[in-house]
Amino acid sequence: MKTAYLIAAHTAPDHVRRLVESLRHPDAAVFLHIDAKSDQTPFQSLTELGVRFCEGANRVKVYWGDYSQLDATFGLMRTALAAPERFDRLVLISGADLPVRSASHLARFFASHPQTEFINLVxxxxVKANKTEDRLTDRWFRPGLAGKIQRRLVRLGLLPKTRDYRPAFGDLKPFGGSSWWALTRACSEFVLAQIAARPALVSYIKGTACADETLIQTLVGNSRFAKHVARALTFTRWRPGASNPDVLGPDDMRALMQQPEHLDDSVYGQGPILFARKFDAATSAQAAKLLETAA
Known part of the structure; x- marks a missing residue:
């Protein structure tokens, strides 16, 4: 079984190099999307490690909370699926991640779960998952002139602040989850086909916040692949009321390597942890060093 690791990054090239090195395996390849607002030059040396970059139309400017995050994801998916070799699984992680298991362990794990779709769904x-209906009803003003005009119209009362999502969703029940997943090739191909086949849904979702936490989740949750879903494999620590996850360090890495399991009381259920986020340039060197002893 061959695995394609899809990495979305925009900064910290030294950390991204550590991440890439930790994923190297004969049955794996790494595909990298660098935010088009960022200079790709500091990352180019990663080609020496076999990294393949999203280029042309598959490389986009990415803005937090915006549909452009999904544009980057789809660019990664298309690049990996178009590769000369056939990848059986696509794994989306961020450029701030590190695995908590060795590359050989990851390969064995995915080989032993050939049909499982690892994605958080609710x-x-x-309320427990913080996936309230206003994620779908409240307008999100996209970057650019059109978003500014819409924001102005809402303030003037000329455009409603909320919308009814049901016509765009049609027969689909809405699902939410987290951005990071590990999907089979068949499921990945299904998602891209559905994006092309459902323009009304895509158009609507572009006007919502954090579409990366709803669109793919909704498509998978309403598909034949839903019966094979297990919770996602990435650990993230959020403090109550925080707008960003905690930065992790070596002590966190040690704890996760010793007990790589999500807790039973998680809204998404129990399951293994294979990746953790987020690390930064100041914390990742020591954390990555610990992986060298991992079996």
């Missing part, structure tokens, strides 16, 4: 609304 039906919207879910």
């Amino acid at each position: 039906q919207i609304p879910s």
Whole structure:
């Protein structure tokens, strides 16, 4: 089984190099999307490690909370699926991640779960998962002139602040989850086909916040692949009320390597942890060093 690791990054090339090195395996390849607002030059040396970059239309400017995050994801998916070799699984992680297991362990794990779709899913609304209905009803003003005009119209009362999502969703029940997943090739191909086949849904979702936490989740949750879903494999620590996850360090890495399991009381259920986020340039060197002893 061959695995394609899809990495979305925009900064910290030294950390991204550590991440890439930790994923190197004969049955794996790394595909990298660098935010088009960032200079790709500091990352170019990663080609020496076999990294393949999203280029042309598959490389986009990415803005937090915006549909452009999904544009980058789809660019990574298309690049990996178009590669000469056939990848059986696509794994989306961020450029601030590190695995908590060795590359050989990851390869064995995915080989032993050939049909499982690792993605967090919960039906919207879910207060416990912080996936409330306003994620779908409240307008998101996209970067650029059109977003500025819409924002102005809402302030003047000429455009409603909320919308009814049901016509765009049609027969689909809305699902939410987290951005990071590990999907089979068949499921990945299905997602891209559905994006092309459902323009009304895509158009609507572009006007919502954090579309990367709803669109793919909704498509998978309503598909034949839903019966094979297990919770996602990435650990992230959020403090109550925080707008960003904690930065992790070597002590966190040690703890995760010793007990790489999500807790039973998680809204998404129990399951293994293979990746953790987020690390930064100041914390990743020591954390990555610990992986060298991992089996």
